[in-house]
Amino acid sequence: MKRLFSFVLILMLFFTGCNAQPPVPVLDFKGCISVDGTECFDSLFDIEAEIHSTLQGAVTITVTTPDELWGLTYNWRDDFEMIYESLHVKTQKGYLPNDAFAQAVYNVLCDLSRQPECKDFSTGVAVFEGECPSGKYKVVTDNKGYIQNISIKEINLSADFRY
Numbered sequence: 001m002k003r004l005f006s007f008v009l010i011l012m013l014f015f016t017g018c019n020a021q022p023p024v025p026v027l028d029f030k031g032c033i034s035v036d037g038t039e040c041f042d043s044l045f046d047i048e049a050e051i052h053s054t055l056q057g058a059v060t061i062t063v064t065t066p067d068e069l070w071g072l073t074y075n076w077r078d079d080f081e082m083i084y085e086s087l088h089v090k091t092q093k094g095y096l097p098n099d100a101f102a103q104a105v106y107n108v109l110c111d112l113s114r115q116p117e118c119k120d121f122s123t124g125v126a127v128f129e130g131e132c133p134s135g136k137y138k139v140v141t142d143n144k145g146y147i148q149n150i151s152i153k154e155i156n157l158s159a160d161f162r163y
Helices: 001-016 101-112
Strands: 029-040 043-053 059-064 073-076 081-082 087-091 117-122 125-132 136-141 147-152 157-162
Touching: 001 101, 043 101, 059 101, 059 125, 073 101, 101 147, 101 157
Parallel strands: none
Antiparallel strands: 029 043, 029 157, 043 059, 059 073, 073 081, 081 087, 117 125, 125 136, 136 147, 147 157
16 A cells, blocks of 8 residues: 555656746748838748758858749858859858848847747747847747747848748
């Protein structure tokens, strides 16, 4: 009887004493980004892009929509590269303005690599908040840490991620 009671007590402690820990944002991934209503040339249009991020901080964003910008590639490694058709610019990081969608996404990913603070973790969704050169951001991840959305109110950015 004592063994049964001890076993039940251990099970109760195990199931009630373990609080789920928020996930760590996954920064090594390949996926797609959708940005609604990006402002450019005094008008709004949607952007879709492929994104590849590594734990070493290398990020590549390649625009797939709209057709006029298809193939435009932003590449952060040791320096910064921007490639479009036969044009190629190689310069130092920080070349793009901080309110450009690609630079803002890169800034958030860099900041997330520095021990992000989880503000809320419930119903399988984690919310991280922080501040980067593009502004105060909010990142929503799933329960495994895969980024679902990045938003920065100061620059009206909302980027949805798909994997």
